[in-house]
Amino acid sequence: xxxxxxxxxxxxxxxxxxxxxxxxxxxxxxxxxxxxxxxxxxxxxxxxxxxxxxxxxxxxxxxxxxxxxxxxxxxxxxxxxxx
Numbered sequence: 001x002x003x004x005x006x007x008x009x010x011x012x013x014x015x016x017x018x019x020x021x022x023x024x025x026x027x028x029x030x031x032x033x034x035x036x037x038x039x040x041x042x043x044x045x046x047x048x049x050x051x052x053x054x055x056x057x058x059x060x061x062x063x064x065x066x067x068x069x070x071x072x073x074x075x076x077x078x079x080x081x082x083x
Contacts, residue, residue, distance in 0.1 A: 006070050007082035013065055014083070021058040025051060 001009070028047050035044040066074045073079060 001070070001073065003073070003076070003079050004082060006073050007079045010066055010070055010074050010079060011083040013069060014062060017058060017062040017065070021054065024054055024058075028054070 028051050031047055032044065034040075035047060070079075
């Protein structure tokens, strides 16, 4: 693949991963009001930890997906400038 093709693919993969992360984050966040109203403090703490871990897990997944899909070329700076 050319750098341009890898950049396009990397940008699409990154956008899809970001959208998935945002959706997961919103699901957890929407529970906050209910957790508070029901005084579910342990559930609220669990959701807080889950939200914090969500970003790290999302980055790990996208890095793996990019490596598997695009190969080592995806690690080159010109590819990310284009993406």
